[in-house]
Amino acid sequence: MKKIFAISTILIFCLSFLAIAGPDLTVMDLDIDADSIVPGEKYHYTIDIKNVGDEDSFTRLANFYYIDEEYKGTYPGALLTVLSDRAQTEISTVTIIAADGSESKVTPEDGTILYMAPAESEERIQERIEGMMARADTFGWTEEEIQENIENIQETFGNPHEDGVEGLFITLAPGETVRYDSKDTYQGFGALSFPVSTLSIDPIPVTLTFEIDPLLESDDNINNNVYTTELVMEPNVIQGPKEETDKNRELDDENEYFAYALGCTTIQGKEICVSGDDPNIPDEEESLIISVDGVEQEYSLYGLMMAWLNNFFGDGKVAPTEIVNGVEIRLYDNGFKFTFV
Numbered sequence: 001m002k003k004i005f006a007i008s009t010i011l012i013f014c015l016s017f018l019a020i021a022g023p024d025l026t027v028m029d030l031d032i033d034a035d036s037i038v039p040g041e042k043y044h045y046t047i048d049i050k051n052v053g054d055e056d057s058f059t060r061l062a063n064f065y066y067i068d069e070e071y072k073g074t075y076p077g078a079l080l081t082v083l084s085d086r087a088q089t090e091i092s093t094v095t096i097i098a099a100d101g102s103e104s105k106v107t108p109e110d111g112t113i114l115y116m117a118p119a120e121s122e123e124r125i126q127e128r129i130e131g132m133m134a135r136a137d138t139f140g141w142t143e144e145e146i147q148e149n150i151e152n153i154q155e156t157f158g159n160p161h162e163d164g165v166e167g168l169f170i171t172l173a174p175g176e177t178v179r180y181d182s183k184d185t186y187q188g189f190g191a192l193s194f195p196v197s198t199l200s201i202d203p204i205p206v207t208l209t210f211e212i213d214p215l216l217e218s219d220d221n222i223n224n225n226v227y228t229t230e231l232v233m234e235p236n237v238i239q240g241p242k243e244e245t246d247k248n249r250e251l252d253d254e255n256e257y258f259a260y261a262l263g264c265t266t267i268q269g270k271e272i273c274v275s276g277d278d279p280n281i282p283d284e285e286e287s288l289i290i291s292v293d294g295v296e297q298e299y300s301l302y303g304l305m306m307a308w309l310n311n312f313f314g315d316g317k318v319a320p321t322e323i324v325n326g327v328e329i330r331l332y333d334n335g336f337k338f339t340f341v
Helices: 002-020 079-083 122-139 143-157 301-310
Strands: 025-032 045-051 057-059 062-067 094-097 103-106 109-117 161-172 177-181 204-212 226-233 237-239 256-259 263-267 270-275 287-292 295-300 322-324 327-332 335-340
Touching: 025 204, 025 226, 079 161, 094 161, 122 143, 161 177, 270 335, 287 301, 287 322, 287 327, 295 301, 295 322
Parallel strands: none
Antiparallel strands: 025 045, 045 177, 057 161, 062 204, 094 103, 094 177, 109 161, 204 226, 237 256, 256 335, 263 270, 270 287, 287 295, 322 327, 327 335
């Protein structure tokens, strides 16, 4: 009986080992190259990604990265792809850090990988069907052919399925870490883009999420692929006094503010709201509305565009100065100046 128990224990241990064997990528650290983060700007970063598994990972460093869930993309990108231009006339290197801490430079190389992709979302399957329908119209497919293709798409992509991808790859051995620096990307395209966010006089907290290999192309463990860090952006409402910068006009004193976002915030006890860009209204009829404690001032977006193109008011202004409920409002081509009078 004891022998049977011992053998069973060994078998369970072996099966558990086999279940976790394989490459396993995880983000160890991410560092943004900035002392502070301004909404709407881009910043370079370095990221360390380690293979904590026990087999080589042949990877293009497929990933999602986004600031808050609403900014997540539909399809993952690949970090190594942006190390080169389309023609791959010049490819930047990445740093490989061995388990003993020694470093080496490696140039990614062209490659192809086949992997078992997970079932796709209903939204993605519908996109595939719509793409197929567009081709069906072009090639004059019959109803039977269209229905057969719809069923094939649903059957294939609605279940785990074999897929493949081409690109630039590196091989990351067990215990090795790749250090990726976005400054090395082609023309700096790999920098992180931060959203403007909604109007705020206060610092703006955001969550940066980085998912490495979300489709498990080169990784056998999904449980440690998501890295998150909490960050704080500067307000997108700037209070004076402040000299003119790329983000704001000159502000003479603490009663002057400059904003460059939509939304609502409370300034000196008054609720300031900026709204516009309604997708249900034709472009030529759209308005920008600025309100102070509910008192509105409306501007035609078409009129603002014409004023900007023809430089009607000079100095970047795109509308006459208005006083709304005790607040002087000046519209510029890069934002709104508020003065409490």
